[in-house]
Structures are given as C-alpha cells and as structure tokens.
Amino acid sequence: MPRLIALRIAMSLLSLFLAASFAFSLVHLSPTDPAILALGDGASEAQRLKLTQELGLDRPILVQLATWFMRVLGGDLGQSIFAHKPVTSMIGDAIPVTLSLLIAASVIAVILGITIGIYAGLRSGSWVDRLVTSGVSASLAIPSFWLALLLAYFFAVKLRILPVAGYTTYAESPSRWVIGLLLPSFALSVHGAAVIARHMRGAVIDVLDSAFINAARARGTPMRVVISRYVFKNALVSVMPIIGIEVAVLLAISTVIEKVFVLPGLGTLMVNAVITSDFPLLQGTILVTATILITVNLMIDIVMGLLDSRIRPQ
Amino acid sequence: MTLAAEETESVISPAGRQLRQGNKAPRPARRWMTLIRREPLAAACLAGIALLVLIALLAPALAPYDPNNNDVLNRLKGPSATFWLGTDELGRDLFSRLLYGARTAVETSFQSVGMALLIGVPLGLLIGYLGGWWDRVAMRVTDIAQSIPSLIFAFAVIAILGRGVNQTAIAVGIVFSIIMLRIARGLMLRERELLYVDAARVGGLSTPRILFREILPNVAGPLIVEAALLLGSAIMLITMLSFLGLGLEASTPDWGSMLDEARKYQVLHPFMALPPGLAIMAAVLLFNFTGDSLRDALMGRRRVAHRKLRQDRRARNAPKAKAPVQDADTVLTVQGLRVSYLSESGKPMEVLSDISLDLHRGETVGLVGESGSGKSTTGMAMVGLLPDTASSSGHVWLGDTDMLTAPAAEAAKRRGPEIAMVFQDPIGSLSPVHTVGQQLIEPMQHHLGLGKEEATRRVIELLEMVGIPNAAQRINDYPHQFSGGMAQRAMIAMALSCRPKMLVADEPTSALDVTVQAQVLKLLGRLSTEFDMAVLLVTHDLGVVSEACDRVVVMYAGEIVEVGKVADVLAKPRHPYTYALLKATPRNEAPAGRLPTIPGTVPPPWDFPRGCRFAPRCAFVKEACTIAPVALVDGVRCVRAGELSLEVGA
Ligand code: SF4
Numbered sequence: 001m002p003r004l005i006a007l008r009i010a011m012s013l014l015s016l017f018l019a020a021s022f023a024f025s026l027v028h029l030s031p032t033d034p035a036i037l038a039l040g041d042g043a044s045e046a047q048r049l050k051l052t053q054e055l056g057l058d059r060p061i062l063v064q065l066a067t068w069f070m071r072v073l074g075g076d077l078g079q080s081i082f083a084h085k086p087v088t089s090m091i092g093d094a095i096p097v098t099l100s101l102l103i104a105a106s107v108i109a110v111i112l113g114i115t116i117g118i119y120a121g122l123r124s125g126s127w128v129d130r131l132v133t134s135g136v137s138a139s140l141a142i143p144s145f146w147l148a149l150l151l152a153y154f155f156a157v158k159l160r161i162l163p164v165a166g167y168t169t170y171a172e173s174p175s176r177w178v179i180g181l182l183l184p185s186f187a188l189s190v191h192g193a194a195v196i197a198r199h200m201r202g203a204v205i206d207v208l209d210s211a212f213i214n215a216a217r218a219r220g221t222p223m224r225v226v227i228s229r230y231v232f233k234n235a236l237v238s239v240m241p242i243i244g245i246e247v248a249v250l251l252a253i254s255t256v257i258e259k260v261f262v263l264p265g266l267g268t269l270m271v272n273a274v275i276t277s278d279f280p281l282l283q284g285t286i287l288v289t290a291t292i293l294i295t296v297n298l299m300i301d302i303v304m305g306l307l308d309s310r311i312r313p314q
Numbered sequence: 315m316t317l318a319a320e321e322t323e324s325v326i327s328p329a330g331r332q333l334r335q336g337n338k339a340p341r342p343a344r345r346w347m348t349l350i351r352r353e354p355l356a357a358a359c360l361a362g363i364a365l366l367v368l369i370a371l372l373a374p375a376l377a378p379y380d381p382n383n384n385d386v387l388n389r390l391k392g393p394s395a396t397f398w399l400g401t402d403e404l405g406r407d408l409f410s411r412l413l414y415g416a417r418t419a420v421e422t423s424f425q426s427v428g429m430a431l432l433i434g435v436p437l438g439l440l441i442g443y444l445g446g447w448w449d450r451v452a453m454r455v456t457d458i459a460q461s462i463p464s465l466i467f468a469f470a471v472i473a474i475l476g477r478g479v480n481q482t483a484i485a486v487g488i489v490f491s492i493i494m495l496r497i498a499r500g501l502m503l504r505e506r507e508l509l510y511v512d513a514a515r516v517g518g519l520s521t522p523r524i525l526f527r528e529i530l531p532n533v534a535g536p537l538i539v540e541a542a543l544l545l546g547s548a549i550m551l552i553t554m555l556s557f558l559g560l561g562l563e564a565s566t567p568d569w570g571s572m573l574d575e576a577r578k579y580q581v582l583h584p585f586m587a588l589p590p591g592l593a594i595m596a597a598v599l600l601f602n603f604t605g606d607s608l609r610d611a612l613m614g615r616r617r618v619a620h621r622k623l624r625q626d627r628r629a630r631n632a633p634k635a636k637a638p639v640q641d642a643d644t645v646l647t648v649q650g651l652r653v654s655y656l657s658e659s660g661k662p663m664e665v666l667s668d669i670s671l672d673l674h675r676g677e678t679v680g681l682v683g684e685s686g687s688g689k690s691t692t693g694m695a696m697v698g699l700l701p702d703t704a705s706s707s708g709h710v711w712l713g714d715t716d717m718l719t720a721p722a723a724e725a726a727k728r729r730g731p732e733i734a735m736v737f738q739d740p741i742g743s744l745s746p747v748h749t750v751g752q753q754l755i756e757p758m759q760h761h762l763g764l765g766k767e768e769a770t771r772r773v774i775e776l777l778e779m780v781g782i783p784n785a786a787q788r789i790n791d792y793p794h795q796f797s798g799g800m801a802q803r804a805m806i807a808m809a810l811s812c813r814p815k816m817l818v819a820d821e822p823t824s825a826l827d828v829t830v831q832a833q834v835l836k837l838l839g840r841l842s843t844e845f846d847m848a849v850l851l852v853t854h855d856l857g858v859v860s861e862a863c864d865r866v867v868v869m870y871a872g873e874i875v876e877v878g879k880v881a882d883v884l885a886k887p888r889h890p891y892t893y894a895l896l897k898a899t900p901r902n903e904a905p906a907g908r909l910p911t912i913p914g915t916v917p918p919p920w921d922f923p924r925g926c927r928f929a930p931r932c933a934f935v936k937e938a939c940t941i942a943p944v945a946l947v948d949g950v951r952c953v954r955a956g957e958l959s960l961e962v963g964a
Contacts, residue, residue, distance in 0.1 A: 018458045022470075030474045141598040143550060145557050146591035149577055153584050164580075215743035218697050219757045219808065220730035223722065230745045237747055252463035256554050260577060270466070271558050274473045282473055289466055308747050309792040 004305040004312045012298045019290035023283040024068050028061065030279070072287070078280035082272075087284035090269060095288065097167055098265035100177075101254055102292075104185035106247050109192025116193070117200020118235070122227065124205050132197065139194035145256035148187035152260060155183060165262035184261045188254055192246045199242045203235035210234075237308045244300040248293045353611045359604035366597060369413060370420035377410035381567040392585055399589050402575055412589050414567035419597060422483045423548035427541050429487030430494040435537060437491075438498025439525050443506060449499070456492050464489045465551060472560050482561045486551050490544050497540050501533040539609045546601030553594050569594050637714035643674040645815045645848040646696060646733070651708035651718070653691055653700060655919075662705070663919040666691055667872045668946075669708070673816060673848040678839070680859035680880065681852045682895070683869035686916035692869070693818045693852045697735050698725035712816070730757040734809035738821035740801035744793035750801075751789025754808045761812045776807040780837060799830035803837065810841060816848040823858065835862050856899045860884055868892045871916050871927040877949040886961065888950040890932045893960040926953065934958055 035051040052058050056067060071078070077087035120132035156164035162183050168176040207213060208231060216226045255267030266285055273282035305312050369376065385405030392400045399408040441452045459467060464486075471485035505511060514528045555561035556570030569590040576587035638647055653666040666688045673679055683689045694700055696710055698717035710717040712732055717725050729735070734757075737743045744753055754777075755769035764772070770789065777785035780803040793801060802822060809817055819838065823831040839862055842849045851863055859866050859880060866883050868876040868891065876889040887893040894912045914931040923929050925940035932939070934954055944951050952958070 015458075015461060019461060022458055022462070026470055026473065137599070137602065138595075141546070141595045141602060143553060143573075143591060143594045143598075145554065146573060146587065146594065149573065149580065149587050149591070153580055153587070157581050157584065211737060211739055211742040212745045214699065215735075215737055215805075216745070216753070216756070217699055217726070218729055218735040218737075220726045220728070220761060220812075221756050222726055222760065225756075225760075230748070233747050234745060248463045252465035253554075255465065256557055259558060270469055271560060274469050274560055277473060279473070282470070286462070286466065286470060290462060293461065293463075310746060310794055 077284035105188035108189035112193035113196025116197040121201040121204025148260040356607040370417040379407035411567040425483035426486035430490035434491035434494025438495035442499035442502025543605035678849040680863035688872040731812040734814040
C-alpha cells in the first residue's frame with residue numbers, strides 16, 4: 001500500500017506539471033500580444049515595451065516557463081489585469097465556495113447514484129428498473145442550469161423557503177451557509193447521480209451474473225449477505241473510476257450553477273477571466289481546477305487500492 | 315465449410331463482404347421499411363433529427379416575426395394568440411427566437427461534430443495504424459487535454475480565439491476532435507489485428523487507401539454512434555457556453571442566451587425559462603436516443619434477465635408433494651426433473667427432460683456428456699440454484715426437502731450442511747476483492763453458528779488437511795494470489811467444512827493442468843470415503859470417470875441415455891452414444907482432459923429430434939429410431955439396445 005501511494009503521488013505530480021505547462025502556454029497561444037491584452041487597445045508603444053520588459057515577455061520561452069514555475073511554486077500567480085489584485089488572493093476567496101459546492105454535490109451524487117443503481121440493478125427488468133433507466137436518460141438530457149433555474153423558481157420564488165441566490169460564508173453563519181448551498185448542490189448533483197446510477201446498475205447486473213456470486217449462494221450464504229458483502233463491494237470497485245470522472249464533470253458544471261445562484265466561486269472567476277481576456281487570472285483558475293481534479297483522482301486511486309488488492313503493486 | 319475456405323473469407327473485410335453479397339440489395343424504399351420494422355426506435359430518432367434539421371433550415375419561413383425585432387410596448391408578455399410563447403424583455407417574440415435558436419443549435423453542433431469527424435477520425439486512425447512512438451506521444455498529449463473537463467478546455471480555447479458563433483463551434487470541435495481521435499485509435503487498434511488489413515498491406519496498397527478505403531468502412535458504425543452522442547453533448551456544451559456569456563454574440567438567437575435572459579426575469583416573468591429549456595432537453599434526448607438505439611441496432615441489444623428478489627415464485631406455484639421413502643443410504647433423489655427456458659422467440663425450450671436419479675452415501679457417480687447435454691444444469695438443480703429464468707418441474711429430494719420448490723432461504727440452509735458444490739473455475743468462484751479466508755469461514759459462520767475465530771481456526775485445519783502449506787498465512791491472501799490447484803483444494807475444504815452428505819463437483823479438474831488434476835481427483839476420492847459422502851462428479855471426460863467413479867450416468871441432449879456400474883459401462887457400453895464417446899477417448903492414458911470428438915454436435919434444445927435424440931449422429935440408426943421418443947429401459951435409452959453388441963476393445 002505505501003508503495004502504491006508513493007507511485008500515485010509521483011504520477012499526480014507529473015500530471016500537475018503538465019497541467020501547469022498547459023496553463024502557461026495559454027498566453028503564448030493567443031494571437032494578441034499579452035502586453036496589449038494587459039494594457040488595453042489605447043496603450044502607446046512605449047507603455048507596451050515597458051510592460052513587455054516588466055513581464056519578461058521578450059525573453060526565450062523556456063526561460064519564461066522556468067520563471068513562471070518558480071513564481072507559481074512560491075505561491076505567486078501574478079496580478080489580475082482587470083481587478084488589479086493578486087490572483088492568489090482572488091482564488092483564495094473563491095476556493096471555499098466552489099469546494100463546498102463540489103463536495104456537497106459529489107456526496108449527494110455518490111449516495112443517490114449508488115443507492116438507486118443498486119436498487120435498480122437488483123431488480124433488473126422490473127418496472128422499477130425501467131423507471132430508473134428512463135429517469136437516468138432524462139436526467140442526463142436536462143441542462144443543469146435550467147434545472148437550477150426551475151428549482152430556484154420553485155423553492156425560492158414560489159415557496160420562499162430557500163434563498164434565491166448569494167453566498168454566506170461558514171464564518172458568518174454556519175446555518176445560512178448550509179441553507180444557501182442546498183439548492184445549488186442538489187441541482188449540481190443530478191447529473192452525477194444519474195451517471196453513477198447508470199454505471200452502478202450495470203455493475204450490479206454484471207456482478208450478479210459472475211461465478212463467485214453463484215458460488216457464494218452455493219455455499220448457503222443468505223442472499224442478503226451475498227448482496228451486502230459481495231455484490232456491493234465488487235460493483236463499487238468497478239464504479240470508482242467513474243466517480244472520479246464525474247467529479248471533474250461536476251466541477252465544470254459548477255460554473256453554470258454558480259452563475260444561476262450568484263456564487264462567487266472559481267467558475268465565476270474563470271468566466272470573467274475569459275470575458276475580459278484576463279490571462280493571469282485564467283491561468284491561475286485553470287491551474288487550481290487541475291490541482292483539485294488531480295487530487296480527487298489521487299484519492300480515488302488510493303481508495304481503489306484499499307478496496308482491491310489486485311491493483312496494488314506487488 | 316472447410317478451414318481453408320474460412321480463411322480466405324476473413325481476408326475480405328466484413329464491410330467488403332457485405333458489398334459483395336449486396337448484388338441483390340433491396341431498393342432504398344424497401345431498405346427504409348426494413349429499418350423501421352426492425353429498429354422502430356432508431357427509425358423514429360432519425361425522423362426526429364430530420365425534423366429538427368428541417369425546422370432549422372426553414373426557421374426564416376416558419377417564424378412569425380424577426381427574432382431581433384424589438385417591441386418595447388409588448389415586453390415580457392405571456393403566451394397569446396399574437397405571441398405564441400410570449401415575449402422577452404425587449405419585446406422580441408420568443409417563438410421566433412426559439413425557432414432561430416434551433417437553427418443556431420443545429421448549425422453549431424453539426425459544425426463542431428463535423429470538425430471532430432474530419433480531424434479526429436483520420437488522425438486517430440493514422441495514429442492507431444502507425445502505433446509505436448507515434449501512438450505513445452499522441453496518447454500522452456491527449457491525456458493532458460482530457461484531464462481538464464471539456465467545458466473548461468473550451469473556456470481556454472475561447473479565451474484564445476475570442477467569442478462568436480464560429481469560435482464556439484471551433485472550441486467545442488477541438489475538444490471533440492480529441493475525443494474522436496481516441497475512439498478512432500481504439501477501433502483501429504482492434505481492427506489492425508484482423509486478417510484483411512494484413513492482406514491489404516501485403517497486397518501493396520498505399521497507407522491512405524488502407525486507412526480510408528479498407529478500414530474506415532468497417533469502423534464507420536461505432537463512429538456514427540459516437541458522433542450522434544457527441545451531437546447531444548455539443549448542444550449541451552454550446553448552450554452552457556452561451557448561458558455563461560462566453561458563446562455567441564447577443565444578436566444570435568440561441569437557447570442558452572435565452573435562458574440567461576430568463577434568469578434575469580425569473581421573478582417577473584418565470585415562463586420565459588420553459589421553452590428554451592425544454593427545447594435543449596428534447597434535442598439532447600433525441601441525439602442520445604439516436605446514439606443508443608443505433609448502438610443497439612449495431613451490436614445487438616443486451617438482454618437483461620428479469621430478476622425478482624423478494625417473491626419466491628417457485629414456492630408459491632409448486633403443489634405440495636410428499637418426499638418418497640428413502641432408505642438410510644440414499645442421500646438425494648431426483649424424480650422426473652424437467653427444466654426449460656424461454657427462447658428468444660418466447661417459446662419454452664426444454665433443456666432437461668425427465669431426469670431421475672438416486673445418490674447414495676459413500677458412492678461417487680460420474681455424470682458425463684458433451685457440452686450442451688444438460689449435465690451442469692442437472693448439478694445446479696440439485697443444489698437448488700437454477701437461474702431465475704428457468705422453469706422446472708419434478709423433484710430433487712434432499713431428505714424431505716425438495717430443493718426445486720423449497721423457499722430460497724430454506725434451500726440456502728441446506729446448502730453447506732447437507733449438500734455442497736465445487737465449480738470448474740476455483741479462482742473465479744471467489745470474490746476477487748475479499749480475502750480467501752473471509753469467504754472460506756462463511757459456511758461455518760452461517761450454518762454452524764461459529765464465531766469468526768473458531769471458524770478461522772477450523773478452516774486452517776481443513777486447509778492443512780487438503781494439503782495447503784502455510785494455511786494460517788494463506789487465508790489472508792486474495793484469490794488472485796492462489797494457483798488454480800491450490801484454490802480448488804481450498805474450495806473443496808470449504809465445501810466439506812459443514813460435513814455435507816453430498817457433494818456436487820462440476821468439472822472440478824478441467825481447468826487445472828494434468829498433474830494437478832490427478833492430485834485433486836485423488837483428494838476428492840480420499841475425502842468422499844473419509845466423510846462417507848455421495849459425490850456427483852460432473853465431467854466430459856471418461857478418463858476421469860474410470861479413475862474416480864463407482865457408477866456412471868451418461869447424458870445426451872437433456873436426457874439420460876445410459877446408467878450403470880463404471881466397470882460394466884466402460885467395458886461393454888449398451889448405448890451407441892456411450893460407445894462413440896469411449897471410442898473417441900484415448901485409452902490407457904491417465905485422465906486426458908481432451909474433449910472426446912464425435913462427428914457432429916449436440917443439437918440445440920429447440921432442435922431436438924422427435925425420436926431418438928442421438929439419431930442424427932448415430933452409426934446404428936434405423937427407421938424405428940426416429941418415430942417416437944425412446945424410453946429409458948433397464949438403464950439404457952436405445953431402441954436397438956437388445957440387438958447391438960458394442961465391444962470397445964477392438
Ligand atoms: S435408438 Fe437408434 S439412433 Fe438412437 S442410439 Fe439407439 S440405435 Fe442409435
């Protein structure tokens with residue numbers, strides 16, 4: 001197990017390096033001179049040259065990459081061009097919002113998806129199963145932001161039991177923090193729950209057909225134990241990678257959910273960065289997004305290693 | 315068909331073969347009719363897509379108003395006769411905007427998927443075809459791109475290219491190209507191994523020609539499925555982008571930006587959110603269904619057995635029958651067992667017909683037959699584990715419990731202390747993510763009520779008895795750390811852990827190599843005496859029977875065709891099938907493990923002959939054999955049993 005963890009951490013660091021290089025390269029892929037981007041169209045040639053020098057944009061690309069890496073490692077992601085604030089502090093404010101939303105939605109998605117998937121898989125072919133299968137197809141076609149709008153309208157405008165929008169930090173009021181996250185995280189979780197339920201159902205059906213389930217029944221193990229012990233764990237192992245992929249998808253969808261509920265999270269920052277061509281901010285948010293996802297996958301890999309001895313290096 | 319002919323066939327690609335046979339291709343109209351009849355869902359989906367495209371093309375003609383026509387006097391109106399779906403904050407007609415939105419959606423999604431097909435597919439095919447370093451480098455690069463979610467990758471592209479209809483389509487197109495590249499490469503890797511590709515290469519065709527003329531037609535199916543699914547994702551991604559204000563210019567009517575406007579007037583005019591949301595959902599559903607139904611049409615629908623957990627149909631329907639009087643030695647009695655399944659066409663097909671059999675303490679009975687004879691089903695029926703899809707009649711009496719009709723929980727209680735089973739694949743019989751020990755102690759926990767420690771101690775003893783070294787450590791191993799032979803010993807130890815009166819061993823040695831086979835057989839023999847059990851040894855190998863059994867039951871096509879003492883049957887078979895089996899078994903060799911070969915195959919259950927089921931393959935067939943079903947008389951099911959004298963010696 002320690003070897004598996006060490007190996008996976010090394011691989012994660014490599015992915016992180018590659019993701020960072022991707023973020024870095026964004027500025028240089030843009031046809032517009034980053035100095036112009038920073039100054040706006042009205043800038044004079046002298047201003048442009050000055051900034052080019054300040055930002056080191058005239059040096060060889062590899063040198064720029066190296067300096068950029070050193071800066072990032074030192075915790076400096078540069079200045080936002082439009083907000084005139086350090087990117088690190090902007091991201092620092094946004095991360096708790098996005099992370100609480102993402103974690104809440106992922107937990108709901110995993111619990112709902114696995115429960116529904118098992119329930120339907122154990123009754124494959126029945127009307128409950130058909131209902132679940134169609135429900136999953138429908139949920140995957142519902143645009144999450146539309147669902148969020150409908151939920152917001154129903155619970156906040158019609159019933160007035162939940163806030164329409166906005167974010168309260170945990171420090172300000174823990175209860176309002178939770179209440180404010182209820183609708184957004186549920187709206188976000190639906191896609192994940194549907195995907196996880198679909199795969200869990202398939203996994204349960206496959207596992208039920210496998211020889212070891214037959215063998216467990218043949219040794220007189222009661223069906224309830226067969227299901228809770230063997231079907232559950234084996235199906236879970238095969239669905240774990242899907243959960244990793246789905247968390248990434250939810251993180252992407254969280255950008256639209258943040259917009260509907262006016263949450264000041266990473267997605268909002270990222271969208272603003274694209275709209276205003278604020279490259280330092282865009283680089284920073286992409287790097288942080290990649291870090292979150294790489295960490296999630298690392299955790300999933302470690303859980304997989306705990307669950308399934310076959311993937312541990314011998 | 316001879317082997318040589320088969321080989322020449324496979325040199326021609328599957329698609330090429332279709333073309334060659336296509337000289338009697340039906341006219342297009344007829345082809346569509348066939349499609350609609352065979353795949354109504356796929357046909358409906360294609361019709362739906364045609365409709366969507368038509369709406370998109372005809373939007374200017376269909377729309378009652380200019381989608382960008384402001385009418386401040388009529389802003390935020392609900393649906394009415396003049397404005398079918400009402401108006402937005404600038405007084406623009408929502409119905410017209412919805413139709414034009416379809417135009418935008420179709421245009422952008424087809425553009426981006428088209429781009430993916432044009433860029434991703436050729437690149438993917440080429441990379442898969444070249445393999446080696448090309449492949450490795452390309453996969454690394456796409457790995458990075460794929461580690462970032464599509465939407466966020468599209469953000470980055472839009473940041474570089476700027477906003478606009480084309481830019482959005484290109485951004486999504488780049489994301490999809492990477493996805494398509496990986497899919498095409500995967501398909502190519504599989505295709506590359508096939509003979510027709512080698513043939514084309516040896517034939518000196520140029521690489522582009524091989525890629526696009528030979529291989530592409532064969533992978534087109536899965537690619538089209540993927541493209542349909544991507545069209546759905548494209549609509550989702552593009553509407554998300556424009557909802558975020560990153561997609562299209564404000565003047566382009568589009569479902570995503572319509573929803574963004576609806577968001578702003580959520581309280582004042584909530585109806586605005588409904589039409590565009592429903593439109594997106596319908597379009598995405600349409601493409602997803604198209605993809606799924608095309609995939610089903612291409613690869614065949616996966617049939618999922620109907621499972622019921624709670625209700626026990628068997629228990630409800632079975633009339634109460636009384637157990638026969640068994641003498642003290644009889645452990646299990648099978649009476650008139652019949653098992654059938656529903657065929658694809660819905661007709662029941664009988665896989666076991668009228669099986670009757672007694673098993674006694676201390677005896678080992680061999681149950682032999684080719685695959686398809688029903689011998690394994692017989693074994694499963696004995697432990698009461700026929701699949702849920704089977705229906706059965708007759709009885710399997712274990713003491714006074716009928717394993718065929720007993721409630722599931724009741725039957726489960728008998729499995730372990732009274733009847734146990736070992737299977738062909740011992741490693742596959744163990745859950746791969748649980749330790750071997752955890753699974754081995756289970757019967758003793760459930761049936762003998764032992765605690766974990768006591769059960770573990772006993773398992774270790776049993777494992778030592780069956781010859782597993784280091785048993786105390788090995789129980790903490792996982793199944794994949796066991797060799798086949800060791801795993802089978804462990805399974806036998808477990809089967810015996812509750813001292814059953816009977817053991818069903820379904821091909822217990824056929825997955826093992828020859829030396830291990832002999833050891834396991836010996837172990838089984840030793841234990842059956844030691845535990846005074848009845849053993850039913852299901853096997854296809856007469857060598858195993860002669861080695862290990864006292865009696866033998868020969869099965870063919872769901873029937874018992876001959877029963878007798880092993881010494882008698884093997885020396886002087888009375889049924890032509892037994893005789894043919896014996897002749898095909900290499901003699902004077904230790905358990906051979908080779909499938910005996912008799913010309914022909916066992917007929918499938920829907921094709922059993924009316925008379926003697928062996929007649930089509932029998933060397934002694936006469937007209938009398940094919941008239942009516944043959945009865946089992948005096949341990950043999952053959953019309954000519956009396957007159958034939960089948961000596962194996964010669
Ligand atoms: S009944 Fe006739 S066909 Fe059947 S086994 Fe006997 S001889 Fe052969």
